[in-house]
Amino acid sequence: xxxxxxxxxxxxxxxxxxxxxxxxxxxxxxxxxxxxxxxxxxxxxxxxxxxxxxxxxxxxxxxxxxxxxxxxxxxxxxxxxxxxxxxxxxxxxxxxxxxxxxxxxxxxxxx
Amino acid sequence: xxxxxxxxxxxxxxxxxxxxxxxxxxxxxxxxxxxxxxxxxxxxxxxxxxxxxxxxxxxxxxxxxxxxxxxxxxxxxxxxxxxxxxxxxxxxxxxxxxxxxxxxxxxxxxxx
Numbered sequence: 311x312x313x314x315x316x317x318x319x320x321x322x323x324x325x326x327x328x329x330x331x332x333x334x335x336x337x338x339x340x341x342x343x344x345x346x347x348x349x350x351x352x353x354x355x356x357x358x359x360x361x362x363x364x365x366x367x368x369x370x371x372x373x374x375x376x377x378x379x380x381x382x383x384x385x386x387x388x389x390x391x392x393x394x395x396x397x398x399x400x401x402x403x404x405x406x407x408x409x410x411x412x413x414x415x416x417x418x419x420x421x
Numbered sequence: 422x423x424x425x426x427x428x429x430x431x432x433x434x435x436x437x438x439x440x441x442x443x444x445x446x447x448x449x450x451x452x453x454x455x456x457x458x459x460x461x462x463x464x465x466x467x468x469x470x471x472x473x474x475x476x477x478x479x480x481x482x483x484x485x486x487x488x489x490x491x492x493x494x495x496x497x498x499x500x501x502x503x504x505x506x507x508x509x510x511x512x513x514x515x516x517x518x519x520x521x522x523x524x525x526x527x528x529x530x531x532x533x
Contacts (some may be wrong), residue, residue: 314464344521353427353511353524383500388472399465407453408480409470409522 312337312404316412324420331385331415333400336361338359341403345385348397348414357398358385362394390419423448427525434532437450440485440499442528444512447493454495455522456487459509462527471495507532 313336313344330339333343346354357368358374358381364376373386383400396417401409434440440456444448446452456468467480469487477487484503488496511523 346524349528351509353474353526354513354522356521356523359521399487405472407455408467408477409465413462413464 312340312402312410314400314402314410314412316398316400316415317401318384318415320416320418322418322420324334325390325392325410327390327399328386328388329417330389331387331398331400331417333383333385333412335381335383335384335402335410337404340378341405341421343374343376343383343403344401344409345383346401348399354399378415390417392421395419423514423523425512425514425523425525426527427510430526431529432531434482434502434530436504437501437533440502440506440530442497442510442530444495444497444513444525445493446495446514449493449514449516452516453491454489455513455515456495456497457511457513459511459527460494461508465511468497502532504532506530 315334316403317332335380340362343355344359347357360376371388376383395418398415399414401411403409424453426445452470454511455470457465458464471477471489476491510528516521
């Protein structure tokens, strides 16, 4: 059974710092991995989707990497801003239509 | 462009009452549709998904049910709510089964 873990559960950093969020999964037989952002009381916004054959994806200040063999993904946020404050969720697709979500990392960027 | 709507945004219901949450998608045809629940301190849990009208797959046995009466409409229902049904319910859609999922704004349900 696939399990997804995100560490740390919460993170508080000063503005301008580069930071790394971690996601690990127990079953390396995945189709893809997706990173989402969730603002308080809101739905999820997709940030990056990495197919199982890819090693990384980039969008603006965000870079996500995937190492299937070790069951890990990282989301790198460069030059963090207060507007980046949110909960970041990773989700792993182990089969068609099924995404298993982690419990998220709650990020606060201090001005 | 595609948009996804959910209503109501917030709902407070007594234990034992019925439930109907609605989700509609605009700007796309034959989407895959999903219902998730996010309970406090827990990750998102997939409840149901649908690949077409009238086709529903259940992921978690419980007192909830889902229906898809139209191509872009997905309904989550219950005949009798339990306290444990409280949570944040999210609807999502995707083009394919392994593609990016796009989420609605969610419905916060509190069962008292």
